[in-house]
Amino acid sequence: MFGFSKEQGIAFLLLLILVVVCPFVLYPVFLMNVLCFALLACAFNLLIGYVGLMSFGHAAYFGMGAYVCAYAAKVWGLTPEVCVLLGGITGGLLGVVFGWLAIRRQGIYFAMITLALAQMNYFFCLQAPFTHGEDGIQQVPRGALFGIFSLANDRAMYVFIAVLFLFFFLLIHRIVHSPFGQVLKAIRENEPRATSLGYRTDDYKLIAFILSCFIAGIAGGAKALVFGIATLTDVNFETSGEIVLMTLVGGMGTIFGPGVGALVLKGMENYLAGIGSWVTVVQGCIFVVCVLAFRRGIIGEIGARLKLVL
Amino acid sequence: MIARRSLLAGSAAAAVIAPRVRAQGAKPRIKLGVLNDMSGPYRDTGGPLSITCVQQAVQDFGDHGFAVDVINADHGNKPDQGASIARRWYDEDGVDVILDVPTSSVALAVSTVTKEKNKVNLNSGAGTVDLTGSQCNPNTIQWTYDVYMLAKSTGGAMVKSGGDSWFFVTADYVFGQQLASEGAKFVKAAGGKVLGETRYPFPATNDFSSFLLQAQTSGAKVLGLANAGADTINCIKQAAEFGLTQRMKLAALLMFISDVNGLGLQTAQGLTLTESFYWDLNDRTRAFSARLKQKAPDVRADMDQAGCYSAALHYLKAVADMGVANAKANGAAVVARMKAMPTDDDAFGKGSVREDGRGMFPAYLFEVKSPAESQAPWDYYKLIATTPAGEAYRPLAEGGCPLVHT
Numbered sequence A: 001m002f003g004f005s006k007e008q009g010i011a012f013l014l015l016l017i018l019v020v021v022c023p024f025v026l027y028p029v030f031l032m033n034v035l036c037f038a039l040l041a042c043a044f045n046l047l048i049g050y051v052g053l054m055s056f057g058h059a060a061y062f063g064m065g066a067y068v069c070a071y072a073a074k075v076w077g078l079t080p081e082v083c084v085l086l087g088g089i090t091g092g093l094l095g096v097v098f099g100w101l102a103i104r105r106q107g108i109y110f111a112m113i114t115l116a117l118a119q120m121n122y123f124f125c126l127q128a129p130f131t132h133g134e135d136g137i138q139q140v141p142r143g144a145l146f147g148i149f150s151l152a153n154d155r156a157m158y159v160f161i162a163v164l165f166l167f168f169f170l171l172i173h174r175i176v177h178s179p180f181g182q183v184l185k186a187i188r189e190n191e192p193r194a195t196s197l198g199y200r201t202d203d204y205k206l207i208a209f210i211l212s213c214f215i216a217g218i219a220g221g222a223k224a225l226v227f228g229i230a231t232l233t234d235v236n237f238e239t240s241g242e243i244v245l246m247t248l249v250g251g252m253g254t255i256f257g258p259g260v261g262a263l264v265l266k267g268m269e270n271y272l273a274g275i276g277s278w279v280t281v282v283q284g285c286i287f288v289v290c291v292l293a294f295r296r297g298i299i300g301e302i303g304a305r306l307k308l309v310l
Numbered sequence B: 001m002i003a004r005r006s007l008l009a010g011s012a013a014a015a016v017i018a019p020r021v022r023a024q025g026a027k028p029r030i031k032l033g034v035l036n037d038m039s040g041p042y043r044d045t046g047g048p049l050s051i052t053c054v055q056q057a058v059q060d061f062g063d064h065g066f067a068v069d070v071i072n073a074d075h076g077n078k079p080d081q082g083a084s085i086a087r088r089w090y091d092e093d094g095v096d097v098i099l100d101v102p103t104s105s106v107a108l109a110v111s112t113v114t115k116e117k118n119k120v121n122l123n124s125g126a127g128t129v130d131l132t133g134s135q136c137n138p139n140t141i142q143w144t145y146d147v148y149m150l151a152k153s154t155g156g157a158m159v160k161s162g163g164d165s166w167f168f169v170t171a172d173y174v175f176g177q178q179l180a181s182e183g184a185k186f187v188k189a190a191g192g193k194v195l196g197e198t199r200y201p202f203p204a205t206n207d208f209s210s211f212l213l214q215a216q217t218s219g220a221k222v223l224g225l226a227n228a229g230a231d232t233i234n235c236i237k238q239a240a241e242f243g244l245t246q247r248m249k250l251a252a253l254l255m256f257i258s259d260v261n262g263l264g265l266q267t268a269q270g271l272t273l274t275e276s277f278y279w280d281l282n283d284r285t286r287a288f289s290a291r292l293k294q295k296a297p298d299v300r301a302d303m304d305q306a307g308c309y310s311a312a313l314h315y316l317k318a319v320a321d322m323g324v325a326n327a328k329a330n331g332a333a334v335v336a337r338m339k340a341m342p343t344d345d346d347a348f349g350k351g352s353v354r355e356d357g358r359g360m361f362p363a364y365l366f367e368v369k370s371p372a373e374s375q376a377p378w379d380y381y382k383l384i385a386t387t388p389a390g391e392a393y394r395p396l397a398e399g400g401c402p403l404v405h406t
Helices: A008-026 A027-052 A056-078 A080-102 A107-127 A153-176 A179-189 A191-196 A201-227 A236-251 A257-271 A276-295 A297-305 B002-024 B047-061 B079-091 B103-117 B146-158 B174-189 B209-218 B229-241 B257-263 B285-295 B302-323 B324-329 B331-340
Strands: B029-035 B068-074 B097-100 B120-123 B140-142 B164-169 B193-200 B220-226 B248-251 B272-275 B344-345 B348-354 B362-366 B381-387
Touching: A008 A153, A008 B193, A027 A056, A027 A153, A027 A179, A027 A201, A027 A236, A027 A257, A027 B079, A056 A080, A056 A107, A056 A201, A056 B146, A080 A107, A080 A201, A107 A236, A107 B257, A153 A179, A153 A201, A179 A191, A179 A201, A191 A201, A201 B079, A201 B257, A236 A257, A236 A276, A236 A297, A236 B302, A257 A276, A257 A297, A257 B103, B029 B047, B029 B079, B029 B324, B047 B068, B047 B097, B047 B285, B068 B079, B097 B302, B103 B120, B103 B140, B103 B174, B120 B331, B140 B331, B146 B174, B146 B248, B146 B272, B146 B362, B146 B381, B164 B209, B164 B302, B174 B193, B174 B220, B193 B209, B209 B229, B220 B229, B229 B248, B285 B302, B285 B331, B285 B344, B302 B324, B302 B344, B324 B331, B331 B348
Parallel strands: B029 B068, B029 B097, B097 B120, B120 B140, B164 B193, B164 B220, B220 B248
Antiparallel strands: B272 B362, B344 B348, B362 B381
16 A cells, blocks of 8 residues: 555565564664664655755754754643654755755755755754753653653653654655656656656655655654754764765665664664774774675665565 | 684683672672763863772772672763763663763753663763752762852952953853853952953864954953863963963863873963862872872872762762662662761862752862972972862852752
8 A cells, every 4th residue: 555565565564573572672762763863864865765866964954853842842841743743844944945945956066055054054053042052952851642641651752753753654655656756766867858758857856855854854853852852963964974874874765775774873873882982983984895895785785686676 | 623622611711700700690789880071172181080080989998798880981072972871871781870971061961861760970070050050950969060169269369369351262062151151250249340252162173263362352361261171271272372371361260180281381380270189189189199090100180080089989888878779779869868978088088968969078279380390290289279168169049959948
C-alpha cells in the first residue's frame, strides 16, 4: 500500500522488529537520538537522493525546529505533539524562504547558498534573546502526550518517538513512490528534459525542499524533547556535515540507507565517547573509506550485490 | 603450538585473576564521574589534573568497606553533550556522583539531569550563581567559587586601588555575562563607573584584537576580563602585544594558577586575582600538594582541581557515614548529609556547605609575584587579603533559591 516492493517490505518488517526489540536490549535514550537523526537524514536524503539537490544547511531547519519546540514546551507549556508540529512548521517556513532563494541554482552553488543561509540562521540563534545564546534553552519538560500520557519515562518517550519516526519514514517512502516522486526523479536525471515535458521543475523542487525542511524541523523538535535541551550544536554547520555523512555512509538515494548511517555514526559517538575528540578523526577515516571502497554506502552496496532496490 | 601454549598461559592467568575479581565484586561500589573539558579552553584549569585530584581523594579516604571507581569524559563545553553524557552515566553506567563540570551552561544542564535522576552533582569548575540561586536544587553543591565571590574580591580590590572606570570584555554565555554584571555592580557600589562592554562568541574565539581595540578606544582605566582559562590567557597576551597594558590596568576576574603558569611571570606579574586555594598557603595545603606531586610532578592544582579533591573526599565521608546502599538509592539524602556535616580536609581546611548548596570557604586575594620575587617553580602568589567564608558569598536571602524558604 505504500509502494513497497517485496524486498522492501521484508526490510521494513525487519526495521519494525528492530524498533520494537531494541529498547529492551539497548539504552532507550541512545535509540531515540538515533531515531531523531535517522529521520533528519531521511529528510535530507529526500532532497539529495531523489531530487539531486545537495543541501548543506539542514542543521538550520533541524535546529530552529528544536528551538521553537523547546520554547513552546517550556514557556507556553504546550503538549509535546503540538510542540513537535510547531517545530516542523518552523522548519517548513524557513524552507519556504531559503528554498525560494536557493533552488534557482544547482550543484555547488546550491550547496553554498544553503550553507550561507544556514550560517546566517546560526548567527541569529546566537544573538536572539529567546535562544539564550551559548546556554541554549534548558530544562525543557517532556510534558504529557495529548495532555494525558506522561512522557517522563524513557520507555513512554521512546514509543512516541518511534511512532513519529515510522510515520514520517512511511510518508517519505510514499512521497518518493508517488507520481510526484517520479517527477522529482525525472528532474534529478535530466532537468531540461523534465522541463520540455511540461513540468514546472522549480515548483517541484521547491515543494520537495519544503517537505524536507518540514521533516527536519520535526526531527529537531523531537530531539529537543528527548534531551530537554535545544542548543547551538543543533544549528551548527558541523551538524549539517554530519547529516551528509550519515546519508553517504548509509547509502544515498536508498530508503533505508540514511537510517543505517545515523545508527553507525551516532553509535560511534556514543560508544567511542571515551576517546574524546578522536571520534571526529575516526568519522573522517570512515568517510574516506566509504568514498573509496563502497561509494554507494552500506545499504546501497548491499542492494547492488543482491540486485535489489532497498 | 604457540597458540596452544599462549592459550594455556592465558587460562592460567585467568584462573589466578578470576577469584580476585569475584572478591572485588562482592564489595559495594561507588562510582565517581569526572565530567570536564579535556580538549578546549578549560583543559588546563580542570582537565586531567581534576581527575588526578579525585583519585587522590579516593586514596586519602582509604578503605571503608566499599570500592570506589573513577571514570571521566569530555563535555566539549557543549550543554547538550554534557547533559547526554550525564544521562547515560546515571542510566547505564551506574555513576553515583558527577564532579567538576566547568562551563556554567553545561553545569546548569548537568545539574538538571542530576536532580531528575536523584543523584549527586558536586560542581567545582563552574562560576554561575544560578547554581545556588534561582536554579538551585537539593542534589547539587557548588564547591569552590562563584562569580559573586570573584567580583567582590577582585573587583572590589581594583576599585579601591584607583581603577574607577571599567570596560568589560565578556565571554558570551551565562558565566561571562554574570561575571561582568556582578563586577559592574561592585564597581558602581564603590563609586566607579562602567563605560562599556563587548561580548565575544564562546568557545569559538581565538583572536580578540577587535574586542581589545574597542576597549582601548573607550578610554576606561581598567579592562575587566569576564572570561576564563585559555581565553583569559589569550586576552592578556594580546593586550600586551597591542600595548594596551601601558594605558589600562587589566583585571582578570577569574584566573587560575595554571593560567599564570601559561602566561609566564614576565607577563603576569602584578596581576591581582582571587582563588580559594593556593598550594603554598599553609602546612596542610603543602602536605596535600606534596602527595599530589607523586602523581603529577610538573603541575600544581588550582582551586578548581583542589575543589574536586575536597568535594570528593567530603562526599565519600558522607557515604561512609550513611551506608553505601542508602547513598546509592537517594542522592538528595547524601547531599543533605554533606550539608549537615562540617567539612575538613588538607586542601580547603575547615568549612561547611550552606543549605542552598554553596560551599563556604575563605576567598584569598593574591598578587602575582615578579620573576625576581619568585624563589621556586610555581612560587607565584603573594597573599594580599582574605575574605572570610561568611562574607565572601552572596547572602542566602538574596539568591532566591527555593530550598532556602522550605
